[in-house]
Amino acid sequence: MDEELPREVVGVGLDHPSNPINVGAVLRAAGIYGADLVATSGRHHDPKAPTNTHRAEREIPFLTGLEDLFDAVPYDCAPVAVEKRKEAVSLPLYEHPPRAFYIFGGEDRTLGPRITDRCRDVVVIPAGIHNLAAAVNVVLYDRRAKQVRQMEGEV
Ligand SMILES: C[S@@+](CC[C@H](N)C(=O)[O-])C[C@H]1O[C@@H](n2cnc3c(N)ncnc32)[C@H](O)[C@@H]1O
Numbered sequence: 001m002d003e004e005l006p007r008e009v010v011g012v013g014l015d016h017p018s019n020p021i022n023v024g025a026v027l028r029a030a031g032i033y034g035a036d037l038v039a040t041s042g043r044h045h046d047p048k049a050p051t052n053t054h055r056a057e058r059e060i061p062f063l064t065g066l067e068d069l070f071d072a073v074p075y076d077c078a079p080v081a082v083e084k085r086k087e088a089v090s091l092p093l094y095e096h097p098p099r100a101f102y103i104f105g106g107e108d109r110t111l112g113p114r115i116t117d118r119c120r121d122v123v124v125i126p127a128g129i130h131n132l133a134a135a136v137n138v139v140l141y142d143r144r145a146k147q148v149r150q151m152e153g154e155v
Contacts, residue, residue: 009077010035010143011101012136013069015115016042018107023064024049025133031056033140039063039072042106051133070118073101081119082139083111088124096143097121107132 012030017023023045030038031054038056044065047057056062063072073079078097081088082104103119105111116122125138 007098009074009099009101010140011037011039011072011074011077012140013072013079013101013103014038014040014106014132015069015103015111016040016106016109017045017132018042019132020045020049021051022107022131022133023047024051026136027052027056027062028054029133029137029140031059033144035060035140036074037061037063037072039066039069041066041069069103069115074099077101078120079103079118081111081116081122082125082135083116083122084124084129085111085116085122088122090126091123091139091142092126094121094123094142096146100143102136102139104132104135 012026012035014026017040023040027038027047028051037060047062066072070079077099079101082102103111103115125135130138
């Protein structure tokens with residue numbers, strides 16, 4: 001008999017981030033919003049950045065230095081690229097999958113087809129270019145806000 005899966009899973013993947021201050025801030029955001037894991041590809045990052053004040057890596061898995069971010073996508077989780085792309089769905093209109101792994105580009109990069117072609121959806125924050133950690137906070141907040149509204153029966 002199949003085991004029952006947890007209803008919701010939230011993963012955050014960073015494709016080749018370069019700045020440890022951002023990686024720390026993303027860990028902090030993941031902790032605050034109750035994400036289940038954070039993964040980074042490219043070089044190894046020490047989670048003990050000054051921005052990771054709550055030391056989120058003590059609570060949730062932090063997988064760093066991965067060759068392929070998709071190795072970190074949990075079972076039955078939809079990979080969602082967050083990027084400014086013409087075909088992207090605008091975040092306020094986006095219905096988040098219950099089990100989602102959000103992928104963001106590094107500070108000096110943009111997510112290209114290497115990532116987006118393997119994602120279920122591409123989502124854009126309808127504004128200018130955000131700092132990487134700010135973009136993660138906005139997406140996790142949007143997800144939380146929609147959950148709260150649903151619980152309140154507003155959507
Ligand atoms: C600092 S941005 C990279 C900026 C890129 N070097 C450029 O100039 O276009 C880092 C990542 O944050 C995310 N991001 C920033 N602003 C965004 C927006 N308005 N919509 C969607 N994603 C955004 C994307 O994942 C992006 O790859």
